[in-house]
Amino acid sequence: xxxxxxxxxxxxxxxxxxxxxxxxxxxxxxxxxxxxxxxxxxxxxxxxxxxxxxxxxxxxxxxxxxxxxxxxxxxxxxxxxxxxxxxxxxxxxxxxxxxxxxxxxxxxxxxxxxxxxxxxxxxxxxxxxxxxxxxxxxxxxxxxxxxxxxxxxxxxxxxxxxxxxxxxxxxxxxxxxxxxxxxxxxxxxxxxxxxxxxxxxxxxxxxxxxxxxxxxxxxxxxxxxxxxxxxxxxxxxxx
Amino acid sequence: xxxxxxxxxxxxxxxxxxxxxxxxxxxxxxxxxxxxxxxxxxxxxxxxxxxxxxxxxxxxxxxxxxxxxxxxxxxxxxxxxxxxxxxxxxxxxxxxxxxxxxxx
Numbered sequence: 278x279x280x281x282x283x284x285x286x287x288x289x290x291x292x293x294x295x296x297x298x299x300x301x302x303x304x305x306x307x308x309x310x311x312x313x314x315x316x317x318x319x320x321x322x323x324x325x326x327x328x329x330x331x332x333x334x335x336x337x338x339x340x341x342x343x344x345x346x347x348x349x350x351x352x353x354x355x356x357x358x359x360x361x362x363x364x365x366x367x368x369x370x371x372x373x374x375x376x377x378x379x380x381x382x383x384x385x386x387x388x389x390x391x392x393x394x395x396x397x398x399x400x401x402x403x404x405x406x407x408x409x410x411x412x413x414x415x416x417x418x419x420x421x422x423x424x425x426x427x428x429x430x431x432x433x434x435x436x437x438x439x440x441x442x443x444x445x446x447x448x449x450x451x452x453x454x455x456x457x458x459x460x461x462x463x464x465x466x467x468x469x470x471x472x473x474x475x476x477x478x479x480x481x482x483x484x485x486x487x488x489x490x491x492x493x494x495x496x497x498x499x500x501x502x503x504x505x506x507x508x509x510x511x512x513x514x515x516x
Numbered sequence: 517x518x519x520x521x522x523x524x525x526x527x528x529x530x531x532x533x534x535x536x537x538x539x540x541x542x543x544x545x546x547x548x549x550x551x552x553x554x555x556x557x558x559x560x561x562x563x564x565x566x567x568x569x570x571x572x573x574x575x576x577x578x579x580x581x582x583x584x585x586x587x588x589x590x591x592x593x594x595x596x597x598x599x600x601x602x603x604x605x606x607x608x609x610x611x612x613x614x615x616x617x618x619x620x
Contacts, residue, residue, distance in 0.1 A: 329528035349523030367538015441611030444586025448607030470561035490565030
């Protein structure tokens with residue numbers, strides 16, 4: 278149970294968290310815009326990718342294949358393979374968000390790494406919706422704005438790395454992961470998933486290492502349990 | 517319309533449909549214990565992989581640079597129960613400071 282003051286604190290924390298991720302991730306849109314134009318797309322195509330695809334790894338993959346001389350179709354296929362990750366996120370989101378019809382159709386476009394991570398880190402529908410919308414919305418607005426800015430200014434805008442934003446995004450993911458490492462199996466899944474992803478980085482296109490790490494979760498969930506499962510803990514009892 | 521535009525729009529439509537499909541799974545599918553276990557384990561694996569890749573991947577190479585220092589500071593901050601924003605800002609400041617000093 279939480280009182281009204283804690284309730285307000287909880288909501289404020291979610292908004293702050295969502296905006297922080299939005300700013301850190303959105304600013305990376307400059308690098309996407311610049312990379313897209315440098316890879317041979319025009320400003321409209323760079324902006325269309327950010328508006329309509331709205332999934333960083335898929336967008337970078339499309340541009341990367343084109344820039345490397347691949348066909349637009351192989352670029353699209355790579356991007357779609359990476360986008361399958363977002364379908365997996367729906368598994369954790371659909372019940373938590375509880376949206377139907379038009380709202381669900383609208384929310385679908387905002388299903389990305391960051392919004393899914395923030396929403397699924399909560400256990401209540403109102404918190405999940407707030408975290409999802411603030412994170413997804415702020416990333417969407419800033420990502421698209423900064424794509425345009427990056428595409429127009431090319432590389433002249435400078436490198437977001439100068440401001441340590443790449444480290445900030447890594448820290449943001451870690452901060453989201455941290456509360457989930459409550460028991461030994463969770464830590465094992467996290468360590469094996471990270472190791473697998475790093476192993477795959479030199480051998481696979483960007484985004485595939487993260488996608489492949491989902492197999493670790495599937496394996497851990499499907500392996501027979503050595504001890505009989507205890508009573509399922511109530512929602513929210515972990516923290 | 518150029519092939520690039522058509523492929524771009526196919527990618528856009530496919531990406532959206534994948535997202536929508538994830539949100540449109542029937543509820544009875546999600547009520548199976550195995551699905552719940554998968555759903556709980558997925559973000560752990562994916563977030564962990566995202567941390568690792570974001571921290572040391574540079575294209576298809578693995579590099580140790582200022583990002584790792586930023587992440588180490590984030591670990592300390594999290595262990596000391598710092599809030600989310602502070603963790604993120606400290607990591608950014610660490611990496612930016614090292615780069616300004618010509619390290620990493």
